[in-house]
Amino acid sequence: MTTDQRARSIGVHLVLIAYSLLAVGPILLVVMNSFKVRSAIFGSPLALPDASTFSLVGYEKVFRSSHILTYYSNSLIVTLVSMALVLLFGAMAAWALTEYRFRGSTALALFLSIGIMVPIRLGSVAILNMMRSAGLNDTLTALILVYVAQGLPMSIFILSEFIQQIPKDLRDAARCDGVPETRIFFEVVAPLLRPAIATVAVFTIVPIWNDLWFPLILTSSDSTHTVTLGVQQFLGQYITDWNSVLAALSMAILPVVVIYVILSRQLIAGLTSGAVK
Amino acid sequence: MANLRIEQLNKRYGATTVLNNVNLSIEDGEFVVLVGPSGCGKSTLLRMIAGLDGASGGDIHIAGKLVNALAPAERGIAMVFQSYALYPHMNVRKNMTFGLKFTGVPPTERERRVAEAARMLRLEELLERYPRDLSGGQRQRVAIGRAIVREPAVFLFDEPLSNLDAALRVSTRVEIANLHRLLKSTIVYVTHDQVEAMTLADRIVVMNKGRIEQVGKPLDLYYEPANLFVAGFIGSPAMNFFEAEVEGIEGGRARVAGTAFRNLDIPAGSLKVGDALTVGVRPEHLVRGEAGFFAAEGVVELVERLGEASFAYLRRVDGRMFVAEVRGRQTPAPGEAATLVAASPDVHVFDASGLRVAT
Numbered sequence: 001m002t003t004d005q006r007a008r009s010i011g012v013h014l015v016l017i018a019y020s021l022l023a024v025g026p027i028l029l030v031v032m033n034s035f036k037v038r039s040a041i042f043g044s045p046l047a048l049p050d051a052s053t054f055s056l057v058g059y060e061k062v063f064r065s066s067h068i069l070t071y072y073s074n075s076l077i078v079t080l081v082s083m084a085l086v087l088l089f090g091a092m093a094a095w096a097l098t099e100y101r102f103r104g105s106t107a108l109a110l111f112l113s114i115g116i117m118v119p120i121r122l123g124s125v126a127i128l129n130m131m132r133s134a135g136l137n138d139t140l141t142a143l144i145l146v147y148v149a150q151g152l153p154m155s156i157f158i159l160s161e162f163i164q165q166i167p168k169d170l171r172d173a174a175r176c177d178g179v180p181e182t183r184i185f186f187e188v189v190a191p192l193l194r195p196a197i198a199t200v201a202v203f204t205i206v207p208i209w210n211d212l213w214f215p216l217i218l219t220s221s222d223s224t225h226t227v228t229l230g231v232q233q234f235l236g237q238y239i240t241d242w243n244s245v246l247a248a249l250s251m252a253i254l255p256v257v258v259i260y261v262i263l264s265r266q267l268i269a270g271l272t273s274g275a276v277k
Numbered sequence: 278m279a280n281l282r283i284e285q286l287n288k289r290y291g292a293t294t295v296l297n298n299v300n301l302s303i304e305d306g307e308f309v310v311l312v313g314p315s316g317c318g319k320s321t322l323l324r325m326i327a328g329l330d331g332a333s334g335g336d337i338h339i340a341g342k343l344v345n346a347l348a349p350a351e352r353g354i355a356m357v358f359q360s361y362a363l364y365p366h367m368n369v370r371k372n373m374t375f376g377l378k379f380t381g382v383p384p385t386e387r388e389r390r391v392a393e394a395a396r397m398l399r400l401e402e403l404l405e406r407y408p409r410d411l412s413g414g415q416r417q418r419v420a421i422g423r424a425i426v427r428e429p430a431v432f433l434f435d436e437p438l439s440n441l442d443a444a445l446r447v448s449t450r451v452e453i454a455n456l457h458r459l460l461k462s463t464i465v466y467v468t469h470d471q472v473e474a475m476t477l478a479d480r481i482v483v484m485n486k487g488r489i490e491q492v493g494k495p496l497d498l499y500y501e502p503a504n505l506f507v508a509g510f511i512g513s514p515a516m517n518f519f520e521a522e523v524e525g526i527e528g529g530r531a532r533v534a535g536t537a538f539r540n541l542d543i544p545a546g547s548l549k550v551g552d553a554l555t556v557g558v559r560p561e562h563l564v565r566g567e568a569g570f571f572a573a574e575g576v577v578e579l580v581e582r583l584g585e586a587s588f589a590y591l592r593r594v595d596g597r598m599f600v601a602e603v604r605g606r607q608t609p610a611p612g613e614a615a616t617l618v619a620a621s622p623d624v625h626v627f628d629a630s631g632l633r634v635a636t
Contacts, residue, residue, distance in 0.1 A: 140426075172324075173356070174375075
């Protein structure tokens, strides 16, 4: 490596490190301060917790005073069920739209791509009315339905691209082998879509887990609140219980990080495979 | 095992005609090769036999049964693809048995067929491996194995050798020929490589622009091409063509004259004075000499040495080039003038519409 190249590589890494700090910093700050007493959070927000400032009071309060476990399981149910449905229907729709030519297939593809461009929140009032008249008000089902609608267009779009990259000969070979169409999809195409499915899974999960808006307008009782909504009860107009807020936020971050770690290898394969080859 | 009959088959995509009234009859156990330049419709024809593409018109019969409306799996065919099309996430054994699951073959029978195909194709050691761990030749053998275990009535091969390197191509070609001898099954094989066509085929079907130009035994196509296209397509380097005209007719013989060769005499038949003709002679049929049925002069410009033969490229009197094969160590030097002659059975004459004229 010449000095010129080395200098450039150091420069690139400096930029990357700076960006990483910027991205990770706030999260570290939240997690770090969630383990400190209230005075230390304000006194020295950037310091690590030490023997005198360490405290689990935030976590204790969260567990004692709120339905955090209910919120947590609500978030998990909503996120995982939505993700499963988005992946299943998304992959099936993408397969149908790329593999079969039928009357209206182009129109249908266009209709679905509109969903990418128009934010679903524009329809909040209509959605609220719809859910109320369907009797789904204040249920997790309502959230799941909204999130599936929100996630489907993008997942169909991404998965269609990937399905097109699967050699046509493979499907033809399977047809000559006498494999039924549904089995071609589930046993030949779907296994080859694994990296793409991981990519779509992450892109689907994160916004759903973090969403505040739809739980806020569609759920009203403690039994249907999600984590992000649950955290809000510690934020008051006059007093905010920062210990509890930070503790609850730290716990809310955890599952997303775990899922990301599990899927990241597939995710990277999925993000780059289209670009390189 | 089965015969295959294709009647008045048409394929159109919008305004473009890909196949135009194709008629073809293939006997039980016959090895038929479809050959032609790219875009001639040979792969489309194969895919239509397989049932992967629908017909715009016409009928396909396999084993006497009309199969137009049947799915690929119900037609009793098995296809080997150019890209091998192995399932990447299944090992070799699974690749071969996957399709059998859905066609009601019991597990013990599946195992027996896989074992037999593996023995025939020397795949026993590879059964547990994945396609990504196999070489090109091995993948091709697996693809053939997957076709064999289906025990089809008709095997369809779509350019199976074109992804292999030259040496492997030759050895796999021999294997396919052996396989045909062993299985005695009907095979339809698509290639653009005329060497494959000549070596493998019982009969060759030469296609061009969606039509069948000629169907015949390999040597019949070589020695008696029915038209200009077949004459130019079969043989390498391609046949030399000389423009000519009927100059006079006397006593049932037509005198054929051109700028680049000496006049020759052929049976007049229905020829008339002034008819435009094309005279064709293969490079390997031209020898140096003074006089013969056909004779053309030229100046050597370039010599290609291949070892078993050399090809001399000569500039004709009219400025165009022609090629002659030279055997032996002595090759002509560039700049040398030479007269090349050919005997009457090796000279082909075609009329203005490209059809063969008796000589």
